[in-house]
Amino acid sequence: MKEIITNISLSSLPKLVSELGLRSFAADQLIQWLYQKRIPTFEDMTNLSKATRHALAERFEIDALEVVGIQKATDGTKKFLCKATDGAAVECVLIPADDGRLTVCLSTQVGCKMGCTFCRTARMGFKRDLTHGEIVGQLLLVMRDADVDVTNVVLMGMGEPMANYGAVSEAVRTICDGRAFGLSKMRVTVSTAGLIPELCEFSQEFGVKIAISLNATTDEVRSSIMPINRKYPITKIMEFCRDYSKRSRHRVTFEYVMMKGINDSEDDAHRLVELLTGVSAKVNLIPFNPFDECDYEAPDRETVTWWSEFLYTSGIQANIRVSRGQEILADGTPVDGVFQVNTYTTGYQRTPGVAGANGQFVVVWQSDGSYSTDLDHSIQGQRLMSDAVIFTDGFESGDTSAWSSTIGGH
């Protein structure tokens, strides 16, 4: 069986080209062919000699994964189901945004051993870590399919990135290396359930953005839904976040999967605001999407809206993560007529709760991409701000079928 060349880290490629008897600059040529030009065969690497191309093809394959299924949602979101050489299934998602950003959500493990009780991936158990080639390979396959450069990468799919430290580190190096994918560190986000020692080391080494899968405001509740909290409780997480946001000046994203009667009380909202004091923070509220063999319920729509408004008026940006691509992320069946309500501020100055020139609008998005407002302010034809604060509305009471968490659960 041939080796996978994308499993070799960028820093190890010079050794390979030296073994092949090539001059050292051939390593950079190889990197450009693999990750910038993203060509699928050695034959097309036209600035390498025929003999070199032949030698490479004799020994290596390029892709660690193949695409075995693509599902496309009405909003342009695409979910890719990929298969590794051992048959393991890996998912990644391309998510277009209205402001032109193209984000890819990558998986880092097959399954996950963190055991979060609300997460579908946890139900699979842990199969294995993904390799460097399988992590960057997701990005390669998506970019080849879309034939565009992506603008953002989030490591937020299946698995806990900090539990696969070596391969994730090499993958982030490749994603940010100017000879390869060349993304700015500011456009790469790693999401974690809170493996603090690894996270400290990783954040210092890479300076990428960090998202914390928080999901509770007391240790009692968090330990009951996220076993990792018994080892690294909320105080440890917040210590890290305070230090990180001071050190890096990056805003920390907090993912908060809302489950009815578990973590969605008004007391929880107040505690969350207290916890985030001193941290430059953004909160993604993710209404729990019920699935078989899981007893948690989705929060009431009013509760989610109240939380979003409460956080906003407390000076914290809160996004409700719904809608984009959810119809394919749920069970593969398209859902028509899904829409959501966005509230956002105009201009560059945020004034929470105050209407006016820098005030709030309510925008109703339709599934065909059109939108309207239910306030007097006419926004038709205006470009929405990319940092929109999103509120949810428009679902029939009790209809949470169209709500979804992210694919991995982070």
Ligand code: SF4
């Ligand atoms: S939420 Fe994230 S860390 Fe927890 S089990 Fe799911 S994938 Fe793993």
